[in-house]
Amino acid sequence: MSVTITVNGMPRTIDVDPDKPLLWALREDMKLPGTKFGCGAGLCGACTVMMDGEAIRSCQTPVGSIEGKAVTTIEHVATTAIGRRVSEAWVALDVPQCGYCQAGQIMSATALLTQIPAPTPEQIDSAMSGNICRCATYLRIRAAIAKAAAA
Helix, strand or coil, X not given: CEEEEEECCEEEEEECXXXXXXXXXXXXXXXXXXXXXXXXXXXXXXXXXXXCCEEEEHHHCEHHHHCCXXXXXCCCHHHCHHHHHHHHHHHHCCCCCCCCCHHHHHHHHHHHHHHCCCCCHHHXXXXXXXXXXXXXXXXXXXXXXHHHHHC
């Protein structure tokens, strides 16, 4: 079945099973490897992308359910003002350790600041609670989000 979605500002039509997870359509069919597979159950946040500005777990989102929607991946996030501020704060505060979860972390942070430009520490913690960092860089993640919000 052909499915058309806008990915990183460009309409893309792919011929896939509509039940295929968006994660695999991005990685395999659209050759966008920045979105990572973590747990496959939507629990870790490594696969987070934005759909119409909201953070979603691409491993649990059937590609057929998002036809006509706009998806933003880590490959494109820094082209927006908020995504650029988040990415710059990540670098300035040396947030990543191993880096595996960071694409999902940045996507969730960008979605948060898109919806709440000046979040409280509690709002940051709540928005980021679904993103697991096995290296435990949570304090640097929180500081980078606050820095991006203040910029």
